Amino acid sequence: MKTQDGCNIVPIGKLAEEMVISSFSYWDSVDQYQVRNFSDAWMSILPDHKIIGPGDAASLITHYFEDSPQYLDAFSSIRIPAAKSDIARYLALYRFGGLYMDVHFGYHSQPDVEAFLASTAQHDAMLVNVAVPTPQRISAPVRVINGLIICKPEHPLLFSAAKTALENVSRKKIREKMVGYEPYNIFSMTGPGLLNEVFF
Numbered sequence: 001m002k003t004q005d006g007c008n009i010v011p012i013g014k015l016a017e018e019m020v021i022s023s024f025s026y027w028d029s030v031d032q033y034q035v036r037n038f039s040d041a042w043m044s045i046l047p048d049h050k051i052i053g054p055g056d057a058a059s060l061i062t063h064y065f066e067d068s069p070q071y072l073d074a075f076s077s078i079r080i081p082a083a084k085s086d087i088a089r090y091l092a093l094y095r096f097g098g099l100y101m102d103v104h105f106g107y108h109s110q111p112d113v114e115a116f117l118a119s120t121a122q123h124d125a126m127l128v129n130v131a132v133p134t135p136q137r138i139s140a141p142v143r144v145i146n147g148l149i150i151c152k153p154e155h156p157l158l159f160s161a162a163k164t165a166l167e168n169v170s171r172k173k174i175r176e177k178m179v180g181y182e183p184y185n186i187f188s189m190t191g192p193g194l195l196n197e198v199f200f
Contacts, residue, residue: 022048023099026088028081029053035103045110051103057088060095061166064159074170083169086146086190090162097153105148117150125151125158127199142200146192161198165190 023046027035032051042049058072065071078084089100099117107113120126131143151158168189176182187193 022046024050024052025103026085027051027103054084060091070170071166074173083186083190087165090158093151094158099150102147120150125155144196146195157198161195
């Protein structure tokens with residue numbers, strides 16, 4: 001089965017059996033030549049590292065939102081890979097847990113990665129806050145990014161982020177059918193702005 005934009009939908013049972021995720025990234029094309037060096041580098045220290053794509057996200061949407069087919073339709077209509085990536089990472093993290101990093105992220109050394117992963121074991125989820133305190137403002141506001149997230153499976157806030165993002169895209173699609181194109185902001189519709197609202 002395929003979505004309207006040609007994504008293969010894999011039955012969730014097959015997806016769960018085939019994907020053992022410790023870490024993963026998203027790439028919007030089946031041609032992964034441009035990210036091969038990146039994925040090979042991560043697989044050298046995290047052998048289960050995966051590159052997921054729109055077909056994986058479509059499978060998860062079909063599984064979790066069977067009664068809301070408009071969500072799969074909305075996801076399939078997205079033309080900006082970053083927005084698809086946002087939704088895919090939230091759903092994959094909810095399903096499998098593990099470490100998500102943007103496809104261009106690298107690492108300094110294997111011991112650093114191992115130390116980081118060990119430090120996260122006692123937490124349900126960890127996000128990166130880029131709001132840095134200064135001497136003038138000790139308590140900086142929280143401003144998380146979604147390029148690096150680690151969490152345990154079935155964290156409810158990741159599911160909430162995915163559902164909210166899909167609802168935002170679905171509503172935008174409906175509105176544009178009525179009034180035509182309107183400017184929008186991925187940051188708040190599916191990205192870090194949305195994640196800030198959901199978590200904080």
